[in-house]
Amino acid sequence: xxxxxxxxxxxxxxxxxxxxxxxxxxxxxxxxxxxxxxxxxxxxxxxxxxxxxxxxxxxxxxxxxxxxxxxxxxxxxxxxxxxxxxxxxxxxxxxxxxxxxxxxxxxxxxxxxxxxxxxxxxxxxxxxxxxxxxxxxxxxxxxxxxxxxxxxxxxxxxxxxxxxxxxxxxxxxxxxxxxxxxxxxxxxxxxxxxxxxxxxxxxxxxxxxxxxxxxxxxxxxxxxxxxxxx
Numbered sequence: 001x002x003x004x005x006x007x008x009x010x011x012x013x014x015x016x017x018x019x020x021x022x023x024x025x026x027x028x029x030x031x032x033x034x035x036x037x038x039x040x041x042x043x044x045x046x047x048x049x050x051x052x053x054x055x056x057x058x059x060x061x062x063x064x065x066x067x068x069x070x071x072x073x074x075x076x077x078x079x080x081x082x083x084x085x086x087x088x089x090x091x092x093x094x095x096x097x098x099x100x101x102x103x104x105x106x107x108x109x110x111x112x113x114x115x116x117x118x119x120x121x122x123x124x125x126x127x128x129x130x131x132x133x134x135x136x137x138x139x140x141x142x143x144x145x146x147x148x149x150x151x152x153x154x155x156x157x158x159x160x161x162x163x164x165x166x167x168x169x170x171x172x173x174x175x176x177x178x179x180x181x182x183x184x185x186x187x188x189x190x191x192x193x194x195x196x197x198x199x200x201x202x203x204x205x206x207x208x209x210x211x212x213x214x215x216x217x218x219x220x221x222x223x224x225x226x227x228x229x230x
């Protein structure tokens with residue numbers, strides 16, 4: 001990680017509540033959040049994890065906080081009066097590296113949604129995704145040189161572009177009632193599949209990508225978001 005040196009001069013732009021849009025830009029990050037349309041069935045969400053970048057056309061608060069906290073959205077719990085069925089159009093760019101910058105982004109979003117964050121560590125069972133047949137996997141290696149991963153939803157089809165196996169594991173964990181893990185954050189693939197249950201999807205991923213699934217025990221943080229009481 002590069003060490004951030006110098007004094008940050010904060011330039012803040014907040015759009016009035018009438019517009020329904022939150023905007024803030026500093027030397028370290030840029031944020032823009034507005035409500036998304038419910039009727040938008042075809043949308044693209046781009047998320048880069050290491051140095052945070054989110055360009056989402058339709059994202060829930062659970063997925064948004066999951067991306068900022070670098071955890072599966074299923075690990076995000078709410079005890080709030082917020083409308084959790086509301087989707088948002090979000091653009092967040094972390095301009096400078098460092099955990100302090102990411103915390104500033106988190107603190108700003110928490111403040112604007114009037115939320116307080118706590119966490120608890122729990123034991124759980126998960127599926128570890130491994131590589132069993134690298135020749136099969138090589139057929140889907142992404143040729144993109146971009147660092148941004150894309151998840152595209154088109155009716156009953158899901159397309160992932162330039163995504164790591166770690167990203168696949170995160171997406172599966174957020175979509176299905178199971179937990180998946182993979183620490184490979186370098187090898188990136190392009191792939192698509194039709195929506196199906198997790199049992200059939202695991203069989204398809206094994207057959208197409210040459211990956212394996214093995215059960216193991218682990219620990220995870222559960223995050224609780226509650227309305228902030230003044």
